[in-house]
Amino acid sequence: MTELLFHQLVIVWICIALVVFPLALKVTAPYGRHVRKGWGPLIDNKWGWVIYESPAPLLVLYFFFTGDAPKSNAVWIMFSLFMLHYMNRTFIFPFRIRTKGKKVPLGIVASAFAFNLVNGSIIGYHLGYLQNYPDTWINDPRFIIGLLIFVLGMRINWQSDNTLINLRDSDETGYKIPYGGFFKYVSCPNLMGEIIEWIGFAIMLWALPGLSFAIWTAANLIPRALDHHRWYQKTFEDYPTERKAVIPRLL
Ligand code: NDP
Numbered sequence: 001m002t003e004l005l006f007h008q009l010v011i012v013w014i015c016i017a018l019v020v021f022p023l024a025l026k027v028t029a030p031y032g033r034h035v036r037k038g039w040g041p042l043i044d045n046k047w048g049w050v051i052y053e054s055p056a057p058l059l060v061l062y063f064f065f066t067g068d069a070p071k072s073n074a075v076w077i078m079f080s081l082f083m084l085h086y087m088n089r090t091f092i093f094p095f096r097i098r099t100k101g102k103k104v105p106l107g108i109v110a111s112a113f114a115f116n117l118v119n120g121s122i123i124g125y126h127l128g129y130l131q132n133y134p135d136t137w138i139n140d141p142r143f144i145i146g147l148l149i150f151v152l153g154m155r156i157n158w159q160s161d162n163t164l165i166n167l168r169d170s171d172e173t174g175y176k177i178p179y180g181g182f183f184k185y186v187s188c189p190n191l192m193g194e195i196i197e198w199i200g201f202a203i204m205l206w207a208l209p210g211l212s213f214a215i216w217t218a219a220n221l222i223p224r225a226l227d228h229h230r231w232y233q234k235t236f237e238d239y240p241t242e243r244k245a246v247i248p249r250l251l
Pocket of ligand 1 (some may be wrong): 031032035097098099102157161164165170173174175176177178191192194215216220221224235
């Protein structure tokens, strides 16, 4: 595929995210606490995670090692960070969450699978075939600032996911009000951290594929955070009033 065609396709994919975003603000994604009937047969929640996240790390791995683009140290770092995130999300996180007996609808599995298929292909093709970051990219302010933002986002994401996991004993499935860390400011610091992470990645890549990934992540996770926030406010009478949904003091 030519670089021009690839970039045109990525722009179309970004436009789809911009259409999906307002729709996602209206329709609550039916998984986790919002699971409900009407989205197809239900399958085990943990295996759902493994199935629908798998295309992202597998495709990036495939394109990275089959592609003939030069692999400078900067590219190896970007590839490794992507893989670190997705090895956790696909193969570790699902077996740490405490969701005994919980299910996810096939409709969510299929749409998340498709989402990861496209996003994994875009990032993988860019890193494997198209990019040409020189060795000096590692000293470029865009790379350094993006890397710092990525690490910050990953830290917030992992720390907040851990707090949520530890709210339950291994057999519990109910919900409690989370406290500590960035939960002081927002209901969903795990989702906020994930958005920050991919903004950092986009800055490191300084290319359309990274931008596309960050836009899609925000288009998925801002609506989910708003849904969670409303749910917390409705469910717990003593829910902290100063908390926002996903952006401290703002949203
Ligand atoms: P949630 O915050 O909805 O849930 C995370 C886990 O914590 C679930 O196991 C959930 O259980 C449990 N949990 C959440 N809140 C509570 C609570 N108050 N009390 C007890 N347990 C709780 O996150 P998501 O499932 O939406 O996402 C998980 C991770 O995946 C996040 O880090 C997110 O950033 C990432 N993600 C990334 C996407 C992307 O587009 N890049 C898309 C979707 C997710 P239960 O399932 O029973 O609700």
